[in-house]
Amino acid sequence: MGKTSKDKRDIYYRLAKEEGWRARSAFKLLQINEEYNIFDGVLRAVDLCAAPGSWSQVLTKKLRQNSEAEDDVKIVAVDLQAMAPLPGVKQIQGDITKLSTANEIIKEFEGLKADLVVCDGAPDVTGLHDIDEYVQSQLLLAALNITTHVLKNGGVFVAKIFRGKDVTLLYSQLKQFFSFVTVSKPRSSRNSSIEAFVVCQNYQPPDGYVPTMANPLLDHKYCDFNEFTGPNRFIVPFNACGDLSAYDSDTSYSLLLEGQTTYEYREPVQAPINPPYKEILDKTKNIDIRK
């Protein structure tokens, strides 16, 4: 494959490099905001499963506009993995299923709660769709669980979701905590991709709900108002996000976009840090293990 073939294949991959985003997913959050104005008035935001950090980049850029005093804006990024530092973002390398992580976030906000929690985390996909969907839903529920500790009432939660066979179970669960739950697909997310984003607005936990990390939140089971198959399934409204004039992630564009006269290849903004396959790459640099 040529050096430019990824640039040709994916317009947002290329735009991300041109605009200095660490990943193309930055555009997804920007486009969700275009539709829902989720950044309005937000001073304290949490980015869960933040690595490589493109959503934190978006948050720093967008939230600064909400206050004259730069110090008022506080962004905390949490991830299990190490992430290259970002100015204006407090990083916590920790597990979102731990109470200590929730406490650390609150401490960073000086006792105040967050206005916005976002989570773009995805698991290591195995290729078996049901396991991948389940692990993704558990990641989302773990994110929701920590969110119940750190989000203010009325706050907003945005998270990646896989719209697989059991997604209605997650919808019904989210609806218990938020007045408005919609599912959105930014124009920068490919049509063929199973991923979408839930935008959960107006955090209102059920009466008497006490956040706890002692037990993980488990997803719901099928029931009368959310059947396994039948007319009564719990399906939330869908929205396509992003300007109609925005680039389309499925369309093949020329390297010379309309109005451009030159094209220059750019290296990715941030290379992966310590991937699990690193060892084997090092080991097999000089030998071929296929034999």
Add this chain to the structure above:
Amino acid sequence: MSVPIPHIIKTDITAVKLFGNIVLAGIGSWAHVYDLVSNKLLQTVHALRGQKIYGFIPSKDERNIIIFGGKQFSIASIDWSFDGDRKVLRLNPRVGPIICDDWLHAVVWTKEEEIAALTAHNVVQVWNTSQERLITSSHSKDNSILYSGCLVPLDDDVLVLAGTVFTDVIIHACSEAEPLMSLKGHRGVIFSISCDIQKQLIVTTSDDRSIRIWGPSTTVTTPANTKEYWKTVAYDSKYEVYGHTARVMRSYITDDLIISVGEDSVVCFWDFQGNILKKNMAHQNGCIWSLDADRNNLVTGGGDSSLVLHPLTVAKEYGEHEILHADVGNPKKIYFTTRRNIVILNERDELQFYDVELKSVTETHKLAHESTYKLMSLSSCKQFVAVADMAGNLDVFAETCKGEPTLRKLVNTKLKFGKILSMHWAGNRHLVVCSDNGNITVLASKGNEVETVTNFFLPQSKERWLTAAGIDSKSRLFAVGDRCGNVHIYIIGKNNPVKTLNKVHGRYGPTSITIKNNGIITTGRDGTIKHFDLTNDTVKYMKSIDLNFEWVEKFLDKNENIVCGFQERVFVVYDITNRSKLVEVPCGGGHRSWDAVRYIEQIQDNYDEFIKLIYLKNSELHESIFQLGKIVSRNIVNGSHTKEINCLQSHLLEDKSAMYFISGGEDTTLRISIYNTENGPSFHDSAIFKHLSSIRTVKTFNLDNNKILLVSAGGRAQICIKVIEFKDIENKLTVESEELVDYQVKGTDKERKGNQNWKSCGVDFDPEMRMMDIEVIKVDHGKFLIVAACSDAILRLYEFEYSDNKNSFKPAGEIKYHKTCILKTKTFRFQDKDILITCTTRGQVAFWNVTDNLTSNKIEHHINSNDAKPFYMTTTNKSGINSINAKELSKEEVIFATGGDDNAIHVNYIKFKEFKCVEKQGTKVDNFHCSEVTGLSFMDRNLILSTSIDQRITLSKYEINDDGLTCNFVSQRYSDVPDIQGIDVICETSDNATVCVFGKGLEVLNVDKPR
């Protein structure tokens, strides 16, 4: 085949269990029971609901079995009976499915009516199976999400081994709060844990591509099946081994082996010291998800939907190897004879005969050659041996058929036509000799001399000699290969080729040519086998079979099914029907002298197939013998696509005797599969064609009763067109294909770059787009318009002409109307015109009048112009449209439905007057599916069938009345196929419809219509 068509499910096989001659396979939510001896499907049990099966756990007495997967488990009793002298089993579902509150990674029997299950949050649940009641839940301190786990019943507790996302394996006992130990070392997610406490062995596999073997680092005298042992012992990583090129999914510990399987389709056999014994490729490059083994066999289930049985002897008894010690001087060329003795041409100008029985050279024939440049060839029956030198000295020997094997000299002569450059047998009676200036002489024996049968003239080329020769059964027609990869066809009496097939194989030329049954089959060093049709003396290119090794040398059987060659330094024997490598020998490569034979021999009471290879290495004669029964894996269930199927069309033969599935997928293959029930249900890929990239769409056009035009397109802007004929030859259903067009919009890599290397190649600014969908519209007799919807928003038109003796394909215009990627197209007849609908990622739906505006005489006018316009355009869905269907209701009315990424189905009714919309009614339903709607089909009685990534198939009904258009829910069912990409209606009656949904696999099921 009886009507209705039975249920078919083909998808990832995620669980397997061996019981002697019986194997259980978890295919979707169905447990399948197969007999290993007859390969027959004995029983299917719908064990779980809407959930794949991940494990079969029999009780110790083998009277009950847990079938679990996801959050569910069910229990069946096992009834054993005898079929003749063979033990067979039958499953009787007894309990469940019971739905737990969390994902189950492992389940074990703890008591007769009690089981323990490990959940994805590291909780051990104990269930009473007779009361179907949860007894206890033991939470571990560490409740992060697990990717794998293993439970081991101890005498006094249950041992839990939990594979975390943090690369650690945490070991704890169910009754203890504190973990006992962690196994640290992996650098990725733990995908599986196997444990054999008797052997004190733990094996883990991981995302990091490694397998780790763990054992005790301290000596503990208490037995390993007690909690006390695990409280005192410490385990550490004994061996960290690498054998897979991708993630390692599962492992299994047998009496003396560790077996691992991976995403790279490889099965590795290890000893307990981590030494690799054997590596086997098993599932067509698809991931292997499941495995189980007993003393004799290993069974694996894969992502290609196949179930494969491997004899365990492959690990330790892979062939017998020997260096044949005989005084053979310095051997140069070696060949097997008919009776599998060996003829050896040595450097001392001698031909020697090595008797395999006696293990010695029994004859030495001194040759009187002048030149050291020698040619040697064996006739196709291997009885005749011809040896010649460049100067023209020719000797022909024959091996005796009966009695003591000896070599008899038949011919000793001197050819007088200049330098001999090549010599090949064509069949058993003709020797084809090529000399200077392209003179080809065909010789036959006459007494102890030779006579010239005919002369041919080889067209000018560099290195002007032959690489292979073949003859037809009537000895009239010859086909020869030259050093430029061309195949020339000659007829006796004509000097010049009657036909030349250009560049059939690469620059080394064809390696073998076989002519039979009106066809030519050639092999080459470009990794392909090519088929040509010779009917009525016209030569038609039919198909190419791509093999995964470069150097394809020759067939070892009479049915052209077993082929051998070299993959770099390794000798390979390959089974074409089963698409599997039978034998691999790292002998050093194909440039040495070597030969191979295949034969059947009796072993005790059975017959088995053998492959014998001889080769020269360091001037020594090596021999390797392989008993295939000991080393060759066998399909119990045939595989098909290894990744998602993007497009599929079924083809039910008129008498409903068989069903064909034509499918293209992400694995870049186009497959034609046959399903029939003659000898029990069987599904196999009859033909496989490769594209350069993923195949997004296939469309067919019926030419004749059982003859279709097949057009496929997809990534890398590639369109391929074939004619496919479904044939019944001697009660065997086959697919014959003729490849007509292989076209890339931007040309092939070679056409684009020429001979430049990648460095000197400039950057091409235009992307190579994907063809998302395609339509074939008949314009005239033998004339078609092909419309391709492309990812660069352009609608491309092509003109295709097809007749018996010629076909042509050329671009006929580009329409730049849409602004974003066109995802789907649909054609239908309206007002006796062909109407095309195009749908985009922005929810736009455009209607085009093909007959009046786009067909060939009009196209010229439109080429590269932007003024072609649809007669109607509307926007339905909020984002991309992934499915469309439309039909004419009357001369003025059209109904169409679109389904999209927004999980909505839009149904629209439109009244047209002279192709102007005069009335429109529409409705939207967004609660039939919770994910992308990928398939839509209209059926009679206003019914709509829809399907989605959410794995539901919904039947709904639309109605048009005074209040407008409504669409109401009728019924819904679940499909086991993940990532559904579409639905195809196979046949429809007034009561039901048989449909095929496809995605990661396929399912054929019946949908009942409302009364």
